[in-house]
Amino acid sequence: GAVVSQHPSWVICKSGTSVKIECRSLDFQATTMFWYRQFPKQSLMLMATSNEGSKATYEQGVEKDKFLINHASLTLSTLTVTSAHPEDSSFYICSARDQALAGGTRRSIQYFGAGTRLSVL
Amino acid sequence: EDQVTQSPEALRLQEGESSSLNCSYTVSGLRGLFWYRQDPGKGPEFLFTLYSAGEEKEKERLKATLTKKESFLHITAPKPEDSATYLCAVVWWAGGTSYGKLTFGQGTILTVHP
Numbered sequence: 761g762a763v764v765s766q767h768p769s770w771v772i773c774k775s776g777t778s779v780k781i782e783c784r785s786l787d788f789q790a791t792t793m794f795w796y797r798q799f800p801k802q803s804l805m806l807m808a809t810s811n812e813g814s815k816a817t818y819e820q821g822v823e824k825d826k827f828l829i830n831h832a833s834l835t836l837s838t839l840t841v842t843s844a845h846p847e848d849s850s851f852y853i854c855s856a857r858d859q860a861l862a863g864g865t866r867r868s869i870q871y872f873g874a875g876t877r878l879s880v881l
Numbered sequence: 882e883d884q885v886t887q888s889p890e891a892l893r894l895q896e897g898e899s900s901s902l903n904c905s906y907t908v909s910g911l912r913g914l915f916w917y918r919q920d921p922g923k924g925p926e927f928l929f930t931l932y933s934a935g936e937e938k939e940k941e942r943l944k945a946t947l948t949k950k951e952s953f954l955h956i957t958a959p960k961p962e963d964s965a966t967y968l969c970a971v972v973w974w975a976g977g978t979s980y981g982k983l984t985f986g987q988g989t990i991l992t993v994h995p
Contacts, residue, residue: 766924792981803968803985804925853924857981867932868972868981869915872924 762788762858766873773844774881781839781876783854789834790856794870795827798851810837844880852876884908887969887986894993897958902989904969905951914952915983916945917968925968928954959993966990 763786773779783793791812796804808829809817816829826848828840837856841848855870888903906914913932917925929938931947938945942963944955954967970983 764924794982803987804983806982809982851922855924855983867913867930869927869930870981870983871927872917875922875924877922 762871764856764871764873770877772879779841783837785835785856788858792857793837794855796853846880849880885986891990899957902954908973912972915970919966961993964993
């Protein structure tokens, strides 16, 4: 399967600082990437859809000024948590959508990164 | 209203004891159903995608099936290394604005004891 690299895997920062998380598709190009947040013992919650060369689309309730997303190339999307506070501590996961033609139909599969554990002190 | 529901929430099996996980969905215009495996502290790992009722996919001890209302993930003779959370997700036609977004179920935590 396709490989998605997410970095860093773990970050600790002080309250009020900003943290950047990178998501790279290593062996395919992804016009669309997604950013999720996962709380303990819960499923993934979609935060935003990142489209290469255009503004990200945020889900309802997600602050776009708090979570800045940049998708500058077909293989890289970044999530910046600005002025982080303890309540932003969570597990953040990215995915990249790989699209291919199969039997004349366009099929797409999301491949996920390994996640980033953010702890804000 | 839940669109994707997984059951059971947790499942404990003895090694070699076959069983099935269920994923029921209520969305219309299904464009794809996906199964992922997630280990603690890791991102989900893609297992299968199913697109139409009657479709089946297999990989080692796992077999996924799809009907018009639900999907099953069958685990044959599981091993302790199969212990993980199994996530089901759907992509559906949401009036042209789905953008291929995945809607996840809450997952089934599978524990296989030696």
